[in-house]
Amino acid sequence: xxxxxxxxxxxxxxxxxxxxxxxxxxxxxxxxxxxxxxxxxxxxxxxxxxxxxxxxxxxxxxxxxxxxxxxxxxxxxxxxxxxxxxxxxxxxxxxxxxxxxxxxxxxxxxxxxxxxxxxxxxxxxxxxxxxxxxxxxxxxxxxxxxxxxxxxxxxxxxxxxxxxxxxxxxxxxxxxxxxxxxxxxxxxxxxxxxxxxxxxxxxxxxxxxxxxxxxxxxxxxxxxxxxxxxxxxxxxxxxxxxxxxxxxxxxxxxxxxxxxxxxxxxxxxxxxxxxxxxxxxxxxxxxxxxxxxxxxxxxxxxxxxxxxxxxxxxxxxxxxxxxxxxxxxxxxxxxxxxx
Amino acid sequence: xxxxxxxxxxxxxxxxxxxxxxxxxxxxxxxxxxxxxxxxxxxxxxxxxxxxxxxxxxxxxxxxxxxxxxxxxxxxxxxxxxxxxxxxxxxxxxxxxxxxxxxxxxxxxxxxxxxxxxxxxxxxxxxxxxxxxxxxxxxxxxxxxxxxxxxxxxxxxxxxxxxxxxxxxxxxxxxxxxxxxxxxxxxxxxxxxxxxxxxxxxxxxxxxxxxxxxxxxxxxxxxxxxxxxxxxxxxxxxxxxxxxxxxxxxxxxxxxxxxxxxxxxxxxxxxxxxxxxxxxxxxxxxxxxxxxxxxxxxxxxxxxxxxxxxxxxxxxxxxxxxxxxx
Numbered sequence: 001x002x003x004x005x006x007x008x009x010x011x012x013x014x015x016x017x018x019x020x021x022x023x024x025x026x027x028x029x030x031x032x033x034x035x036x037x038x039x040x041x042x043x044x045x046x047x048x049x050x051x052x053x054x055x056x057x058x059x060x061x062x063x064x065x066x067x068x069x070x071x072x073x074x075x076x077x078x079x080x081x082x083x084x085x086x087x088x089x090x091x092x093x094x095x096x097x098x099x100x101x102x103x104x105x106x107x108x109x110x111x112x113x114x115x116x117x118x119x120x121x122x123x124x125x126x127x128x129x130x131x132x133x134x135x136x137x138x139x140x141x142x143x144x145x146x147x148x149x150x151x152x153x154x155x156x157x158x159x160x161x162x163x164x165x166x167x168x169x170x171x172x173x174x175x176x177x178x179x180x181x182x183x184x185x186x187x188x189x190x191x192x193x194x195x196x197x198x199x200x201x202x203x204x205x206x207x208x209x210x211x212x213x214x215x216x217x218x219x220x221x222x223x224x225x226x227x228x229x230x231x232x233x234x235x236x237x238x239x240x241x242x243x244x245x246x247x248x249x250x251x252x253x254x255x256x257x258x259x260x261x262x263x264x265x266x267x268x269x270x271x272x273x274x275x276x277x278x279x280x281x282x283x284x285x286x287x288x289x290x291x292x293x294x295x296x297x298x299x300x301x302x303x304x305x306x307x308x309x310x311x312x313x314x315x316x317x318x319x320x321x322x323x324x325x326x327x328x329x330x331x332x333x334x335x336x337x338x339x
Numbered sequence: 340x341x342x343x344x345x346x347x348x349x350x351x352x353x354x355x356x357x358x359x360x361x362x363x364x365x366x367x368x369x370x371x372x373x374x375x376x377x378x379x380x381x382x383x384x385x386x387x388x389x390x391x392x393x394x395x396x397x398x399x400x401x402x403x404x405x406x407x408x409x410x411x412x413x414x415x416x417x418x419x420x421x422x423x424x425x426x427x428x429x430x431x432x433x434x435x436x437x438x439x440x441x442x443x444x445x446x447x448x449x450x451x452x453x454x455x456x457x458x459x460x461x462x463x464x465x466x467x468x469x470x471x472x473x474x475x476x477x478x479x480x481x482x483x484x485x486x487x488x489x490x491x492x493x494x495x496x497x498x499x500x501x502x503x504x505x506x507x508x509x510x511x512x513x514x515x516x517x518x519x520x521x522x523x524x525x526x527x528x529x530x531x532x533x534x535x536x537x538x539x540x541x542x543x544x545x546x547x548x549x550x551x552x553x554x555x556x557x558x559x560x561x562x563x564x565x566x567x568x569x570x571x572x573x574x575x576x577x578x579x580x581x582x583x584x585x586x587x588x589x590x591x592x593x594x595x596x597x598x599x600x601x602x603x604x605x606x607x608x609x610x611x612x613x614x615x616x617x618x619x620x621x622x623x624x625x626x627x628x629x630x631x632x633x634x635x636x637x638x639x640x641x642x643x644x645x646x647x648x649x650x651x652x653x654x655x656x657x658x659x660x661x662x663x664x665x
Contacts, residue, residue, distance in 0.1 A: 045531040162620055190558070191599060191603055192394060192598060192602045192616075192621075193394075193620065194604070195601075195614065195617070196617070196618075198604070199614075199616050217531070219606040220604030220605050223604065223606045223607055224604040247606060248608075259606065261533055261535070262535070263536075263561040263562055263564065264605070264607075265564065266564070266588045266589070267564075267565075268564050268565055268588075269564060269584055269588035269589045275543075276536040276539055278536040279533040279537075280537075282501045282504070283533075
């Protein structure tokens with residue numbers, strides 16, 4: 001991936017966890033990039049490594065047991081992987097911000113919302129306390145919290161789930177970061193509140209021109225907000241492409257299976273009930289990964305070669321790539337798992 | 340939808356209410372009530388699936404549990420076949436529960452970690468004194484196979500299984516006593532996308548094989564559409580709309596149902612549509628707004644919506660709506 005500079009670029013990132021049960025290869029040779037002002041979706045099921053990838057970028061991996069064993073995370077050509085903590089502090093929170101799934105556990109319960117947001121200005125921009133407090137009120141206003149002058153004095157437990165997530169977003173965007181990493185920001189919320197939060201994020205993204213890396217398991221959320229998608233499975237990127245390409249012409253058997261397995265709204269009412277296509281089996285344990293392709297035991301298109309070696313990401317043109325042998329050789333050998 | 344022309348009603352809930360008292364102070368004086376469920380009525384026919392949907396705090400789970408008297412209803416009646424559930428003695432209630440079983444949301448907390456799968460499945464039989472000896476072993480093996488596990492796995496403990504497999508165990512447990520009704524409280528929402536489809540298909544297969552009737556409680560409207568024949572949309576303890584799945588998804592009537600359906604992100608990047616984004620949060624069920632509980636967030640609010648509480652109005656074709664627009 002040479003060429004124009006990307007805002008954030010992951011190169012062969014490997015984050016492993018060394019535990020009593022063995023080595024869990026949570027993120028195994030992951031490369032992708034995020035450009036300025038772009039919304040990238042990272043989608044996958046639990047255990048696919050999407051959150052660990054985000055935590056690696058923020059250097060939030062608990063060490064031990066975790067460790068970034070190899071690879072580079074280039075942000076504005078600074079390698080975050082071996083950056084000393086003093087330098088990291090100048091970037092984290094200020095230039096790269098993150099919001100989490102459960103705002104209740106990521107906000108400090110013993111400080112007011114105002115304290116927590118104004119701390120961003122005090123710490124990163126060295127502004128005086130009074131000014132920071134006023135900027136905090138302004139941020140709350142920007143994320144459309146009603147009566148921000150009053151809310152700024154409240155503690156996290158006094159806010160509803162949606163309001164807390166707004167406060168988190170206000171805190172993350174306080175210093176106008178260049179990239180916002182959002183780890184399942186709307187998963188814990190009700191659908192009507194989720195719609196509010198997604199709309200807000202898209203509006204702020206336009207206003208501030210912040211790049212967003214949106215991590216989620218919800219294909220609907222991905223389709224609605226991102227332009228480009230990275231699909232992860234068991235620690236590896238299995239497919240990457242424009243949102244349109246991924247949803248209309250998915251190439252990897254996992255992506256295909258995933259899209260077919262979700263019930264679609266209005267489908268039964270219009271076309272009658274069709275049996276959902278399931279993906280057989282379960283996600284492999286990160287301790288006992290199959291040799292060869294990690295999707296092999298569940299794959300309907302498995303071939304002999306899939307057993308032998310992990311396939312490479314194969315470029316399919318138009319910035320679409322898939323990690324599957326189906327696209328390497330013109331002839332397919334005999335199917336292993338009869339359908 | 341169903342082949343049988345004579346709909347046999349299995350379960351009826353009439354004006355079910357669950358109010359939780361809020362106690363305060365040294366002497367635990369009751370200072371108010373949480374109106375968790377406030378006048379919910381529905382019927383369940385044999386072989387059919389009904390869905391209770393709504394956002395968190397709308398009272399859907401409490402309704403489900405009140406049917407079984409796992410939470411004692413404050414008022415209202417539940418009839419199962421010919422029995423009035425609310426008047427049953429503890430022994431009678433236990434006998435009735437043989438026919439109504441529950442699948443819980445979280446397959447991690449709903450299975451006892453100290454029991455093997457065999458013990459988990461034998462437990463309901465012990466309690467009800469059914470199936471003994473070889474017959475019991477046979478039944479356990481049969482059930483495990485029905486839910487897609489192997490009988491050998493019965494000797495294992497829950498922690499040895501994945502989330503999807505645990506949910507299969509939960510389903511097998513619900514079926515041990517040959518119930519007529521299974522209440523599924525968010526049966527797939529804790530599962531990964533690729534596992535959800537397996538469990539949804541399993542639920543449909545088991546329904547057809549055993550002639551079960553389901554009450555599915557869920558917040559995922561796409562899952563509910565796929566599973567349910569009739570759907571009750573709840574908001575703040577009340578049913579605001581009930582309709583067949585066809586009616587609800589092709590032509591929602593209540594402004595809340597419309598907003599709910601339009602708020603769901605769809606896995607279709609091309610389909611740009613008009614989205615209704617509701618303002619504000621769900622109000623507290625301790626102090627519901629006067630009149631229609633939805634009126635502070637409603638886009639079609641009219642004069643009078645904050646006056647009398649709108650009642651469910653029958654619009655024909657199995658549709659009822661509680662809204663002054665109709």
